[in-house]
Amino acid sequence: MDYITDNDKGEDWISLRNTAMLNLMARAGLRVGEVTALRADDLEINQRSGWVMIRGGKGNKTRRVPLNVEVRGALTAYLKTGRSSLDALFTSKTGQPLSNRDVQRLVADLARRAGVQNVSPHTLRHTFATRAVEKGVDLSTLSAMLGHSRLETTGRYLHPTAERMQEAVEGI
Secondary structure, three states: OOOOOOOOOOOOOHHHHHHHHHHHHOOOOOHHHHHHHHHHHHEEEEOOOOEEEEOOOHOOOEEEEEEOOOHHHHHHHHHOOOOOOOOOOOOOOOOOOHHHHHHHHHHHHHHHHHHOOOOOOOHHHHHHHHHHHOOOOHHHHHHHHHHOOOOOHHHHOOOOOOOHHHHHHHOO
């Protein structure tokens, strides 16, 4: 596995790749399989907006997901390395597309290095959903961004905090 090593300074292409992938999962809510299936032509990045086209996501559905400024910046920095291929946006040192398992190991290793336990790509997706609701995104919009057909599925991603519950009862 070729991810960040202790010798990396954070500016090498692998660090840029990892940052872009993590941003797509944590700040755009993409599934690990959606991240590994991306190609550079699935991205539309502008200065003030950006989108990623998810083709053949879960249930073989296609959707467009908006990208915030942090995700656009991380992707732009990675794209400048010229390491993506026609077949895969995210590649290994040998130029091969990363597998879902490669990304799962990467996330687990980075979490371990940060002193955090039980983090997976799916945890990052849940974090995205929870943060979106905290920022006022309605469930219908969130459901579309996550690629869910049913609002009930989206509801399982939400993790209310004690603080949010206290705020809710104060307004009643």
